[in-house]
Amino acid sequence: MSSDKNIIWAPWRMEYVSSPSTSKDKKNIFLDKLGLSDDESSLILFRGKFSFVMMNLYPYNNGHLMVAPNHRVEDMQGLDGNTMLEIMNLSSESMKIIKKVMKPSGFNFGANIGKAGGAGIEEHLHFHIVPRWDGDTNFMPVVGNTKVIVQGLADCYNQLKPFFDKLSL
Secondary structure (H helix, E strand, O other): OOOHHHOOOOHHHHHHHHOOOOOOOOOOHHHHHHOOOOHHHHOEEEEOOOEEEEEOOOOOOOOOEEEEEOOOOOOHHHOOHHHHHHHHHHHHHHHHHHHHHHOOOEEEEEOOOOHHHOOOOOOOOOEEEEEEOOOOOOHHHHHOOOOOOOOOHHHHHHHHHHHHHOOOO
């Protein structure tokens, strides 16, 4: 048995790891959150006509956002032109905002499509925007197999939200 010095406690992850896996017959986090009126508790930064921007509840890095269509679609072929255009515009605008506010060195941007492609939520296509900083992969993930997020979700939301409130597409 390992000693306590080798354990980093993350009790907030329990709800996620103990919840049933998502399937078409179960709830959809994107549509569920979109249906709520409290954007702050849903971590929704912007609602567009065809898509929306929300923060990732379990981010890879500070400022990790997701852009998703307002309707369930599994892959790129399920998107109409208006939705695709709005998603790309929102992604670009989101990166501009993050650059201004958080000053990252770069971004990871893309979608995991299908189980084999690494999608955690296969039934609802969504795009990840992950800000990256030089040196953000340090010894903790490499040696300790642990990622350190230096800013709380609420603080990050409050930092970004005023800029998303000014968006007009």
